[in-house]
């Protein structure tokens with residue numbers, strides 16, 4: 001008790017303060033190293049935490065880039081962070097030094113979901129054998145799977161037909177397309193993972209989608225940043241469950257679906273879907289403790305595919321329809337190409353894409369303009385690395401500002417406008433652009449890109465083959481401005497459909 005009296009408290013407090021200052025000094029030392037990227041001066045014990053607006057990090061990055069240049073540093077409490085801006089810096093870090101920048105920083109806020117040393121899934125996995133094995137498995141399953149009896153393309157085409165039917169049911173009345181787009185895209189992931197789709201009215205689908213949206217909200221703002229930077233706070237009993245209740249509920253729902261799926265698995269039959277294929281690998285791996293094929297990793301890979309593959313694709317489709325009602329001339333041009341190449345007598349197929357340069361350019365421009373993941377996903381250096389002449393030490397978190405590449409003024413003719421001409425040459429042929437990086441670049445580039453491209457093309461062309469979209473009469477023209485978020489969705493809008 002005597003220890004807590006006023007007399008003894010002062011020296012203890014002073015010793016603590018000196019200790020914290022020394023720790024702070026130790027972490028800030030690297031700022032003084034030669035060629036460390038410049039950045040705003042961090043405050044003792046807090047770093048730049050209070051100098052940043054986590055609700056609009058993109059604007060913060062734009063201002064800091066103006067002051068410090070394309071490669072600048074931040075400190076989140078004691079965590080060193082470097083932000084990369086513009087095509088040259090992002091390409092040099094993620095592509096030229098892909099081996100050294102492919103790690104992920106630790107994210108302790110997800111540990112309560114079961115992420116640990118040997119169970120990391122794909123997205124959050126450290127760059128190493130577990131990540132390599134699970135990424136290879138996911139890529140090859142996505143590429144090769146004739147899921148059960150159907151190819152992935154057939155699943156997407158059939159889902160597009162259901163989506164068109166649901167649009168038609170609105171019978172020309174104005175509606176917001178977001179919920180239906182979410183359901184259709186969620187069904188594609190569900191087909192891949194569980195070999196089944198849900199009816200759009202199924203309450204289970206509604207629950208899954210609601211939780212997915214809520215988890216995105218839980219991941220944004222300053223609280224997750226603080227907890228990741230000071231993980232000791234997560235030891236407070238019950239705190240993770242209180243701060244991230246939806247993440248836990250989402251995992252619980254996926255676990256339920258997995259348990260149900262597992263009960264109907266017959267190893268003697270050909271795999272019906274990704275889960276069956278994974279379960280077969282788990283069986284094969286029994287007795288080899290170093291394998292990544294475990295029940296824990298199965299649930300994390302499934303969660304990764306739902307969380308990375310659902311909202312991203314449906315948000316892009318919501319942007320595509322918004323941009324079509326805002327640019328009716330572009331919409332008409334796409335429909336003309338659909339009529340010439342596909343006609344009205346059959347459904348669009350992936351094979352049509354190569355003969356539809358304008359539509360392809362429009363979809364690329366939608367992704368460039370919508371810029372839905374403006375700050376990508378954090379990487380971490382696994383070695384001291386040089387970028388644009390700056391030295392970035394091992395263990396530094398890297399934030400690739402993808403938005404600064406997709407809107408890079410030195411590359412794009414009209415960076416802030418929706419302009420499909422960015423992807424067309426003077427003859428109207430489709431041209432690839434190096435700065436087109438909505439899926440990021442390098443070793444960690446989005447592994448779902450082929451599936452996302454397939455969904456964007458098939459859903460978009462199926463919808464425009466059957467309908468023309470417009471701003472509902474009497475309603476104001478919706479805005480194509482959207483505030484910053486970890487994932488940027490268009491502001492809510494309604495559209496009208498007319499049968500073609």
Ligand code: HEM
Pocket residue numbers: 122123124135189304305308309310312313316372373376377378438439440441443444445446447448449451452
């Ligand atoms: C328009 C749709 C999509 C966009 C814009 C998108 C974008 C991204 C971005 C920016 C990253 C971070 C890459 C990095 O760390 O540098 C990423 C990673 C990832 N994406 Fe996508 N994505 C989309 C669709 C999908 C789909 C459909 C799936 C799967 C079904 C998927 C699965 C993943 C996974 C698993 C990762 C982590 C890769 C790794 O860490 O190795 N994504 N995506």
